[in-house]
Amino acid sequence: MSLLQTVKLWGENIPWFEGLREKGRIAFEKVGLPTAKTEAWKYSFFKEDDLRNPQIDMTEHHCCEHCEQHSALPFEALKIEYCNGRLHSEELPPLAGLMIKPLVEAIYDKDVQPYLNKSFDLEQFPFAALNTAYLEQGLFILLERGTTLSKPIYICYHHHDNANCLCHIRNVIVLENSADATIIEHFDAEPNAIYTQNIVNEIFIGNNASLRHLTLQNEALAAHHVLLNSVEVKNNGCYRSFCAQKGARCSRQENFIKLLQEGAEAEVNGIYRLVADKQVCDTTTNIRHLAPHTLSNQLVKGVAEKAGRGVFQGQIHIAPNAQQCEGYQLHRALLLDDNAEIDCKPELEIFADDVKCSHGAASGDLDKEQLFYMQTRGIDEQQAIAILITAYIDEVIQKITDDSLKNWIKQNF
Amino acid sequence: MSKTILQIKDLHAGVAESQKEIIKGLNLEIKAGEIHAVMGPNGAGKSTLSYVLTGKPDYAVTGGTVSFNGQDLLALAPHERAAAGLFLSMQYPVAIPGVATNNFLKHAVNAQRKYHGLPELDAAEFLKLLRQTAKEFDVSAEMLKREINVGFSGGEKKRLEILQMSLLQPSLAILDEADSGLDIDALKIVANGVKKWHNQDNALLIITHHLDLLNLIEPDFVHIYADGHIVQSGDKNLAVELEQSGYKNFLDAEK
Ligand SMILES: Nc1ncnc2c1ncn2[C@@H]1O[C@H](COP(=O)(O)OP(=O)(O)OP(=O)(O)O)[C@@H](O)[C@H]1O
Ligand SMILES: [Mg+2]
Numbered sequence: 001m002s003l004l005q006t007v008k009l010w011g012e013n014i015p016w017f018e019g020l021r022e023k024g025r026i027a028f029e030k031v032g033l034p035t036a037k038t039e040a041w042k043y044s045f046f047k048e049d050d051l052r053n054p055q056i057d058m059t060e061h062h063c064c065e066h067c068e069q070h071s072a073l074p075f076e077a078l079k080i081e082y083c084n085g086r087l088h089s090e091e092l093p094p095l096a097g098l099m100i101k102p103l104v105e106a107i108y109d110k111d112v113q114p115y116l117n118k119s120f121d122l123e124q125f126p127f128a129a130l131n132t133a134y135l136e137q138g139l140f141i142l143l144e145r146g147t148t149l150s151k152p153i154y155i156c157y158h159h160h161d162n163a164n165c166l167c168h169i170r171n172v173i174v175l176e177n178s179a180d181a182t183i184i185e186h187f188d189a190e191p192n193a194i195y196t197q198n199i200v201n202e203i204f205i206g207n208n209a210s211l212r213h214l215t216l217q218n219e220a221l222a223a224h225h226v227l228l229n230s231v232e233v234k235n236n237g238c239y240r241s242f243c244a245q246k247g248a249r250c251s252r253q254e255n256f257i258k259l260l261q262e263g264a265e266a267e268v269n270g271i272y273r274l275v276a277d278k279q280v281c282d283t284t285t286n287i288r289h290l291a292p293h294t295l296s297n298q299l300v301k302g303v304a305e306k307a308g309r310g311v312f313q314g315q316i317h318i319a320p321n322a323q324q325c326e327g328y329q330l331h332r333a334l335l336l337d338d339n340a341e342i343d344c345k346p347e348l349e350i351f352a353d354d355v356k357c358s359h360g361a362a363s364g365d366l367d368k369e370q371l372f373y374m375q376t377r378g379i380d381e382q383q384a385i386a387i388l389i390t391a392y393i394d395e396v397i398q399k400i401t402d403d404s405l406k407n408w409i410k411q412n413f
Numbered sequence: 414m415s416k417t418i419l420q421i422k423d424l425h426a427g428v429a430e431s432q433k434e435i436i437k438g439l440n441l442e443i444k445a446g447e448i449h450a451v452m453g454p455n456g457a458g459k460s461t462l463s464y465v466l467t468g469k470p471d472y473a474v475t476g477g478t479v480s481f482n483g484q485d486l487l488a489l490a491p492h493e494r495a496a497a498g499l500f501l502s503m504q505y506p507v508a509i510p511g512v513a514t515n516n517f518l519k520h521a522v523n524a525q526r527k528y529h530g531l532p533e534l535d536a537a538e539f540l541k542l543l544r545q546t547a548k549e550f551d552v553s554a555e556m557l558k559r560e561i562n563v564g565f566s567g568g569e570k571k572r573l574e575i576l577q578m579s580l581l582q583p584s585l586a587i588l589d590e591a592d593s594g595l596d597i598d599a600l601k602i603v604a605n606g607v608k609k610w611h612n613q614d615n616a617l618l619i620i621t622h623h624l625d626l627l628n629l630i631e632p633d634f635v636h637i638y639a640d641g642h643i644v645q646s647g648d649k650n651l652a653v654e655l656e657q658s659g660y661k662n663f664l665d666a667e668k
Contacts, residue, residue: 368470373507375491376467376500377521377577378528384492387520391511 003048003166004028007056009136010104017107017135020117024132027122034126043311043343044282046250051224054166054196056134057085074411075404077154077184080139084159085167085197087137097147097179103138103170112140115172119202119230120256127226131168131200138170143179145206152182152214152405157197159189159220164196171201175209175237182212182402187247189220196224203229205237207261212240214405216412219247221276230256236263242400244413245281246273252282252311259287259294259325270300271393271413274308274340282311289318289325289355296326301396302333303389304340313345314359320351327355333363334392336385418482418585418616419443419466425476426465434475435461437641443585446613450627451620452652453638454660459620460504462638463589467501468494482584496528498584502574502591504620508562514573515557518543522580542580549609550576551602567594575603579610586610587618592626604629624656637663 004025011017033048034041073079078095081088092100099111106112122129143149155171175181187197197219205211219225225248233239243253257266272281287296302310316327333342346359366388374384393413400406421441427434435458443449453459465472466479468491479486486494509517522542523533534542547557550572562570571591578586588607592600607630611617619632627635627649635651636643637660645651645663655663 369507370509372469372491373503373509374517374521376495376503377517377581378492378495378525379520380490380492380524383520383524387512387517388509391509394511 003033003051003054003130004133005056007058007134009134011107011136014107016113021133021135023117024122024129024135027129028126028133031123031126031129040284040313043309043313043345044250044252044280046224046280050250051166051196052164052194054164057163057165057167073154074408076151078151080153080155082137082155082157082169084161085137085157085165085169085195087139095149097144098149099140099142099144100153101140103140103172104136106140106172111142112172115174115202115204116170117202119204119232119258120228125228125254125256127198128200128228128230131170131198134168135170137168138172140172141183142174143176143181143209145176146178147176148180149182152184154184154186156186156188157199159193159195159197159223161190162192162194164194166196167198169197169199171199173201173203173211175205175211177206177208179206179209181210182214182405184214184405185216187215187217187219187225189218189223189247191220192222193220194222195220197226199227201227201229203231203239205231205233205239207235207237209234210238210240212401213242214400214409215241215243215245215253216409217243217245217247217251217253218412219251221247221249221279223248225251227252228254228256231266232258232260233264233266235261236265238265240267241269242396242409243270243283244272244409245270245283246275246413248281249276249278250280252284255285255287257285257287257296259289259291259296261291262293264291264294266296267399268296268298268300269396269399271396272300272302272310273413274302274304274306274310277307279306279308280311281308282313284311284313286315286317287327289316289322289327291319292321292323292325294322294325296328298329299396299399300331301393302331302342303392304333304335304337304342307337307339309341309343311343312361313347315347315349316357316359317349318352318355318357322352323354325352325355325357327357329359331361334389335363335365415445415613417442417444417480419618420480421477422479423477424465424474424479426461426472426474429471429473432473435472435641436465439477439642441636441643443616443618445616447634448611448617448619448630448632450632450635450652451618451638452622452635452655457639458641459638460589463501463503463587463620466494466587467491467499492524493528495581495583496525500578500581500583500586502571502578502586502588504589504593506562506570506574508560508565510560510563512561513557514559514561515543517561518557518577518580521577525581546576546579549579550606552576568596568599571595572599572603575606579606582610584615585618586615587620589620590622591619592621592623600625601629624652627652639664
């Protein structure tokens with residue numbers, strides 16, 4: 001059984017839509033799964049065998065006791081849930097200025113057409129190509145011009161069985177000019193669940209619009225997780241993301257961000273923990289400064305508690321005409337296991353001369369003097385280590401401006 | 414007869430890695446209610462003694478015994494030594510970026526309570542305790558919110574060390590140059606805090622180079638420590654003598 005499977009999907013009778021799928025299929029057939037030789041994937045590729053024949057699940061979703069039990073949240077939010085890769089079909093409470101509907105509905109209404117598959121090149125992103133071949137599950141979220149959402153949109157992806165299903169989910173998120181929103185994605189599972197999750201978010205941020213995008217990836221430890229955020233930011237628009245990852249056997253969070261027009265801004269912050277041997281956690285970012293006066297900032301910190309592998313690849317591209325841009329990037333990792341590995345690949349591609357850019361990377365051990373100082377106060381070694389880890393990642397968590405979200409991340413990471 | 418808190422017998426210890434011996438046959442007994450002062454030239458091994466007693470992994474004990482309130486001190490892990498009632502005010506307190514002072518102190522107090530099977534203090538209870546103690550040492554609420562020892566002045570660090578002693582209520586406190594870097598007022602604050610804590614059930618080991626602190630906290634015994642062991646012991650007059658004539662006479666007499 002290959003990753004390309006023959007299944008019956010919604011919307012096969014819609015030519016433009018079926019055409020997109022066909023393009024995805026062709027692209028994936030051409031490029032295939034990344035291997036050790038694929039430059040962008042050399043640290044975190046995995047073999048098809050590792051996925052153990054995942055199956056695209058076509059059965060209709062039936063709510064069960066798992067669906068609601070994980071939804072208690074310490075903050076107010078508009079909740080949307082995926083269960084085993086399939087969207088709950090419940091009615092969503094309306095909010096002024098917000099349109100939100102399942103992707104399959106948006107296909108028929110055609111309002112998603114100007115955005116779907118418009119932000120990236122299929123052959124550059126093999127998993128996104130595969131995702132395109134199976135377009136169906138997903139959301140279309142559109143925030144109308146000038147709308148400020150009063151509460152965040154919270155999207156939970158929950159897995160609770162070990163049928164090894166292969167889930168392709170596409171979310172299209174559009175913020176029209178001067179819109180403002182917070183979107184939270186929470187990947188959550190029963191500890192023994194087995195699945196492969198392939199998510200693509202296409203995000204379009206209009207002039208003066210602002211999106212805060214928070215991700216908590218807490219997948220089951222046998223799961224595979226591949227996610228692409230493909231983002232376009234226009235004039236003075238702003239995309240701020242924070243991603244916390246600690247689950248999955250192998251996870252890759254990729255951010256492909258185009259700062260299209262003057263004043264566009266992106267902030268990509270993240271923390272990750274390697275909590276199991278052989279775990280792989282990849283953060284790959286490509287920020288493309290395509291206009292003058294654009295700004296980007298990245299801060300990612302990792303903690304390797306076990307013999308896993310952390311990967312950080314950060315590309316900053318500054319186009320020839322993009323003068324007076326600023327692009328900063330910093331990755332740091334704490335290695336608590338002698339057999340842990342951190343692979344860090346910063347890449348600056350600068351074609352303009354009047355810019356400010358920097359990148360930095362460092363990895364190290366816990367400070368022995370600090371550990372001993374705490375122990376002389378009665379704190380045992382294990383707790384002292386935990387306190388130091390918390391302090392280490394806190395620098396990044398502090399970048400979250402909303403206190404209740406900050407605390408939620410602290411409690412769940 | 415008051416009970417013995419610390420009993421060191423023929424202690425030998427050195428740097429774990431290089432096996433360089435620093436403490437060479439040290440004997441010392443400290444009883445409840447007593448105040449001992451240790452004075453000695455730079456590099457004599459005073460701080461090393463404080464680290465060996467608190468269990469710093471950089472040092473290895475190669476001989477001798479240490480009993481603490483009847484327990485084999487050397488068999489305990491550093492945090493257990495602390496919970497058993499041993500406190501060290503460090504010569505160079507360690508900065509921990511990212512850890513707020515008040516949080517750190519709460520962890521410490523509750524870790525020790527937990528060790529003794531006592532219920533942990535909740536945020537309100539701890540805050541009340543901390544406020545009282547902080548006032549005593551003239552430590553501001555603003556300072557307690559800062560990351561511990563990060564950017565603190567020398568004197569601020571030392572005041573915070575003694576504040577921790579007062580919070581943790583040990584049975585033996587070792588003050589390693591607690592007076593260095595303190596201005597006149599801070600020295601008084603520290604001395605008063607120490608005196609307030611000190612009683613007939615606990616004991617104090619003061620490592621210092623100066624008489625000033627000993628004038629404020631009168632020691633019962635003064636030991637001259639050189640080259641890894643005690644070369645002479647006496648009462649406070651020994652410190653006065655030392656202040657006038659320096660170490661030369663004592664070290665020559667040794668040879
Ligand atoms: N970890 C170590 N590695 C190597 N040498 C060490 C180590 N710790 C201490 N020493 C050495 O042991 C000797 C004693 O040092 P220690 O700090 O105990 O002296 P001290 O009596 O406290 O001096 P001071 O009065 O200057 O504080 C010094 O020569 C010092 O360099
Ligand atoms: Mg010293």
